[in-house]
Amino acid sequence: MKRISLLFAVFLLSSCAMKMEPTADLAEVQQLYAQGDYQAAVQGYERLVRILPKNAELWFRLANGYVRAGQPDAAVTAYRNALLRNPELGIAWHNLAETHLQMALQAYLEGRKYITRDDPSFSSIKAKQDKLLELMGTKEDGGGS
Template sequence: MARILIGFGFVLASMAMLGGCASGPTASSPKPAGPGQLSQVLSLEKQAAEDYQAHRDAQAAGDYGKLVKLVPDDPNYWYMLGNAYVRSGQPELAVRSYNQSIMRDPNNAHAWHNLGVIRLRQARAAFTSSARLARAGDSVQASSQRIANALTTINQVPKQTAPVEGPAIDDSSATPTTSPAAPTARAKEPVIITQPTKSP
């Protein structure tokens, strides 16, 4: 078994070096894979999945961060890193990770969805702030309020709609709070899809 792993590592290292010679050196070229790296990746992947499932989000982000350094071309590791960043309250780092995932797999609908949800939340927060900070009667106040209201309406989910399946990240800080007298007026946030994507 050890001989097979060493042979596999040698083949991977040779392919990586030949690929590097053909395309020239780049900053994000993966390091040659050795037999120890494969076991390190598998062990780290297991730990990352366990941390993520247990909602140890900072640890999961650290684990997936290490994985994308070891295997930078894997779009699923970047996607899961983005999810861990969302759950740990770091949306800008999540955006970068989702973009990296999309660069490696432009057909990753989950990464596109989560990127859109983050941008939608950020847009609504920006227009709400603009409307609040603008002087009364200023044209930007009316425009910003109109757009913020439209984005809030987009986020509302009718009661008869079936619940979204799968785990969702509840970003309560981005959800407007309501008074106890009007709990049904609360806008529903689009959900971040947190299920791992299937690698091709």
């Protein structure tokens, strides 16, 4: 009986230690993010979502880190993971849409480098790119033909 009680006590203590660790890690990761060390913050958030995979807020923060670290594809996946866990997280829907818009704009800008004015798709691509630029409040950087 003592052996079972001892094992149970060890289990409880290890559970408590595991629960306290993510809180300390979260503060450290948030500080890295605030300091602009986005790659280190991403690594920290990746570690935290492995520990607490059902936490929508952590997935959301990971996604924001990916955006800041220049990894939009990974950000989209992380935003979707956040929304799977909490579909009512409105800011995640907003940031997911913004990330998609930014990715679309980058695709149009990159594509315009290779499309000449006499290409049949030029007008359509330019019009859509201009609408995206206007929607996002961005000015064209002079790219394209």
